[in-house]
Amino acid sequence: MSKETFSLRLRAAMAREGKKQVDLIRAASEQGVKLGKSHISQYVSGKTLPRPDILHFLADTLQVDADWLRGNEPAGSDVRITDNAGNSMHSIHTIHKNNTVTEDRKMRTFKKSSKLDNVLYDVRGPVVDEAARMEESGTQILKLNIGNPAPFGFRTPDEVIYDMRQQLTECEGYSHAQGLFSARKAIMQYAQLKGIPNIAIEDIYTGNGVSELINICMSALLDDEDEILIPSPDYPLWTACATLAGGKAVHYICDEQSDWYPDIDDIRKKITDRTKAIVIINPNNPTGALYPKEVLQKIVDVAREHQLIIFSDEIYDRLVMDEEEHISIASLAPDLFCITFSGLSKSHMIAGFRIGWMVLSGNKKIAKDYIEGLKMLSNMRLCSNVPAQSIVQTALGGHQSVRGYIEPGGRVREQRDYIYKALTDIPGISAVKPKAAFYIFPKIDVKKFNITNDEQFALDLLREKKILLIHGGGFNWEQPDHFRVVYLPRIEVLKEAMGKIADFFSYYKQQL
Numbered sequence: 001m002s003k004e005t006f007s008l009r010l011r012a013a014m015a016r017e018g019k020k021q022v023d024l025i026r027a028a029s030e031q032g033v034k035l036g037k038s039h040i041s042q043y044v045s046g047k048t049l050p051r052p053d054i055l056h057f058l059a060d061t062l063q064v065d066a067d068w069l070r071g072n073e074p075a076g077s078d079v080r081i082t083d084n085a086g087n088s089m090h091s092i093h094t095i096h097k098n099n100t101v102t103e104d105r106k107m108r109t110f111k112k113s114s115k116l117d118n119v120l121y122d123v124r125g126p127v128v129d130e131a132a133r134m135e136e137s138g139t140q141i142l143k144l145n146i147g148n149p150a151p152f153g154f155r156t157p158d159e160v161i162y163d164m165r166q167q168l169t170e171c172e173g174y175s176h177a178q179g180l181f182s183a184r185k186a187i188m189q190y191a192q193l194k195g196i197p198n199i200a201i202e203d204i205y206t207g208n209g210v211s212e213l214i215n216i217c218m219s220a221l222l223d224d225e226d227e228i229l230i231p232s233p234d235y236p237l238w239t240a241c242a243t244l245a246g247g248k249a250v251h252y253i254c255d256e257q258s259d260w261y262p263d264i265d266d267i268r269k270k271i272t273d274r275t276k277a278i279v280i281i282n283p284n285n286p287t288g289a290l291y292p293k294e295v296l297q298k299i300v301d302v303a304r305e306h307q308l309i310i311f312s313d314e315i316y317d318r319l320v321m322d323e324e325e326h327i328s329i330a331s332l333a334p335d336l337f338c339i340t341f342s343g344l345s346k347s348h349m350i351a352g353f354r355i356g357w358m359v360l361s362g363n364k365k366i367a368k369d370y371i372e373g374l375k376m377l378s379n380m381r382l383c384s385n386v387p388a389q390s391i392v393q394t395a396l397g398g399h400q401s402v403r404g405y406i407e408p409g410g411r412v413r414e415q416r417d418y419i420y421k422a423l424t425d426i427p428g429i430s431a432v433k434p435k436a437a438f439y440i441f442p443k444i445d446v447k448k449f450n451i452t453n454d455e456q457f458a459l460d461l462l463r464e465k466k467i468l469l470i471h472g473g474g475f476n477w478e479q480p481d482h483f484r485v486v487y488l489p490r491i492e493v494l495k496e497a498m499g500k501i502a503d504f505f506s507y508y509k510q511q512l
């Protein structure tokens with residue numbers, strides 16, 4: 001953001017709204033925003049730039065777009081406003097030397113749909129935007145925010161690459177909407193080995209990652225105000241897709257005191273006659289928890305009692321440590337309708353290839369109409385990425401290279417052990433040791449650090465230590481007392497990061 005552009009746009013917006021510096025200071029104090037006289041005069045004169053929270057306050061107060069104010073849109077002394085009908089109008093203004101402003105013309109601009117108003121997806125949100133801005137200005141950032149294995153040196157198994165090359169020329173056309181026969185057969189057999197009952201080829205759907213299938217499942221199921229139980233903390237795409245579909249995501253608590261297992265009493269309390277389904281994420285992102293059979297059985301009992309669909313996101317099912325076994329909840333629920341999700345993004349470190357799948361199992365008769373909806377949406381996107389489908393059989397059969405990472409001495413396991421110890425050695429930080437995936441969700445003693453806003457904590461850490469983490473709120477966790485660390489980087493890199501994080505917590509007190 002250039003100081004000159006920002007100052008020009010700030011002055012234009014103030015003039016348009018008829019607001020003076022003193023008005024902004026007054027509005028800030030009313031809203032509990034820290035904005036001093038000297039700050040605002042420096043912004044107006046183009047001497048300094050505001051922090052993102054102040055920028056957003058100014059944009060909101062002056063009814064302009066924060067991106068525009070920041071100078072990210074075409075230059076010129078223009079002001080973006082919204083008319084009474086909610087249409088975005090882009091007014092072109094001229095600032096004269098005597099600081100008067102005249103409006104030259106209005107241009108229609110376009111806003112995102114209101115359907116997106118309550119959709120949150122902070123895994124790529126405002127803290128991440130700030131990191132991108134810092135990177136653009138030449139700062140190196142260590143990104144511990146996203147579970148993307150490849151940048152941390154996890155390579156695709158050679159056999160997978162070889163087989164994809166071999167088949168590439170046969171993958172030029174669309175496939176069957178649900179996927180290639182060979183891929184679906186391999187997925188079906190994998191699901192059968194996990195004890196998932198009553199499945200045939202037509203019950204398997206491939207997708208451009210599990211992400212696309214979550215979206216399809218929510219869109220096909222939820223009418224306005226239909227409720228779906230989703231864990232808190234969650235992988236936020238579930239809540240985002242349920243909300244976008246018009247449904248109401250009702251969060252049940254996963255209890256840190258009980259190894260982050262779902263709190264069955266809380267689930268029961270939150271069921272109403274509008275509840276259609278329950279989502280579980282097992283193994284869990286962001287907590288790294290793995291649910292034992294007793295816990296899964298209790299969830300099945302509740303779902304059976306209230307006739308709920310079970311959606312089970314099992315994308316980390318092959319990244320389970322400590323010689324534990326992953327159990328698919330669908331294997332315990334032959335009489336219920338279940339959809340189980342998995343894919344190759346994490347287990348085969350090919351997140352960029354975009355291949356995931358879902359398996360419909362159990363009592364499919366009760367979901368006949370819903371399944372028609374799933375088919376319709378899956379037909380509408382024609383098919384998922386065909387080259388990626390072509391290696392599913394290779395990936396699921398034979399040697400599983402991921403095992404080497406999670407056995408004793410394996411890279412992911414060593415990194416897990418290191419990060420757990422390093423974090424829990426920091427005074428004021430505690431954590432449950434993860435059993436699976438590559439995330440840990442530590443707890444902060446908020447009193448010790450005076451933390452009331454976890455996004456601010458993540459921003460402060462980013463600015464001071466150049467480390468990007470996602471705050472607990474990004475995972476629909478209500479208290480400002482958690483954050484997630486992706487422990488994919490090599491131990492040397494994690495050591496450096498942990499040194500900085502420990503130092504940060506040795507002095508940090510959040511300013512109100």
Ligand SMILES: Cc1ncc(COP(=O)(O)O)c(C=O)c1O
Nearest residue numbers: 147209210211235285343345356
């Ligand atoms: C729990 C969970 N489900 C789904 C996904 C999305 O996976 P995909 O790459 O298959 O879209 C992720 C990605 O991080 C995840 O953590």
